[in-house]
Amino acid sequence: MTALLRAQGISRSFGGLQALRECNLEVEQGSITGLIGPNGSGKTTLFNVITGYVKADTGTVTFDGADITGLEPDKVFARGIGRTFQLTRIFARMTVLENMLIAIQHEESWLRGMTRSKSSKAEVDNALEWLDFVGITRLAELEAGSLSYGQRKLLELAYVLVANPNVILLDEPAGGVNLTLINQIAEKIRELNAQGKTFLIVEHNMEFVMNLCDSVTVMNQGSNLVSGKPAEVRSNPQVLDAYLGGDDEEDEVDVNA
């Protein structure tokens, strides 16, 4: 298998802080890849680099064989990479349905948007179908700002899905969400993965990641530490070290740590 999405040698610093340091990541076609690491290890920054919100200082991002380094977010999205945000970002003063319709429009030119109505019957049906998929159809006419946090997560997932991207990047889909809803989200991800969608997931909830993902990449201090099957990663001493905060002097074996 070849990697569908590949980030190579990504570095990025903000002022004196080196957020990413020669970081590499590969996401196989049709996989669910987990990206874990302690707070501040650069996971979200890597997401931002991939999706065009942050420019990398060095390194390249390739998607489906094409170089997409430094493309603007709308272009990245048009190529088929959709993402959610850790702190959900929805359009609070628009209705849930209108939120969905925004995500559909990437298939047409901006000039076309001026001359057509908000939505066609087919687009509304499509949007409602995805709302139904995440189970919030009954909220369609509500202003999105009145949704609860969990409902917002589902809405954000739904409007990324409605655009039909090939790869979906989820930034902490389980963060701050109750257990029932976590299982529900995991269920949806599995279902979509079975239909051929590729996922890259940043998550702190270990159980969620270990149960769901085919492979896991661990980041620490801006670079990728190890990658592998969840079981291998779990028992890796470097990973334990990164998470539990090992002390360099007592760290007798590993020179690379």
Next chain:
Amino acid sequence: MSRTKNLWWVIAVAIFAVFPIVVTNPTYTSIGVYTLLFMACATSWNMFSGYSGYIALGSSVFYGTGAYTMALASIHLHMAPGAAMFWLVPLGGLVAVVVAIPVGWLALRVRRHTFVVITIAIFFIFQLGAINFSFTGGTAGLSLPFVQWGASYYNVPFYYVALTIVIVATIISALVRRSRFGLQLLAIRDDEDRALGLGVRVGAVKLSGFALSAFAIGMAGALYAMFQGQIYPQFVFDPTFDVSVALMSFFGGLGTLTGPLLGALVLESAQQYLTVTYSNGSLYLIVFGALFLLVITFMPRGVVNYFIDRRRRALAASSAASPASSSPQPAPSVGTLV
């Protein structure tokens, strides 16, 4: 839009159309012309700033551009004074759109407060330009071909052209609101970066919205120049115009279709009336201030939004009282909405 709503629009237009027939006093028809000009400008301003959240305070750049287009074109084309000059009104609008493109390209790179400041700065550049360039006539301004219509009749043609501009501005605003483009502007207001990440070409959308909003404002400026017969830089490139247009929209309800119309109707006609009746140029400022404090205190989202919210809450309360209804309900409370 529902039948009854359409009916209300027809009634409103009819009332405005018969006004100069019923009220023939030139003092009042003149107030009517100014009021309509501001209704057009506030609606057009709201079509961009209200929908997108980019509060521009330099709209008189387009008003002044329209006015100078009318003046310069009518002078240099040696136009015979008369109704033919009305054909230059759409030209004023188009030139304003052309001017708006580089202005928007520059100003729309920044957001929020910085955007507001930049639009003000650009406004002063235009005002200084009008004062200092020779082709604008400098501080002496420009005299247009003098239209010699009788004093009792003079205002009426201007009134109907102004009404036409208001209708055009309102139709544009309504069409934008109903289009995908309008939805994109609203998305930009709520979260521009997120919209970008969902494939909205925010740069193109913002710039075209900004330029489109200049059209009716430019037309209004052109009509104003012809109406006055004489223009001066400080009156067509006027900072109080920038503020008035924004305040009228805030007063009526930012981002609504009827809000700016209502705001301009109430505030501009009141201002003109007070100025004329008490021949006191600053009395209106006191009344304005008081009215504003009242509205901002009791209806912080503007008059129209206040009533929309009230109706929503009433609907939500009535459907909550009857548990049988299972249809989606409108947002129950304003508290959760921004």
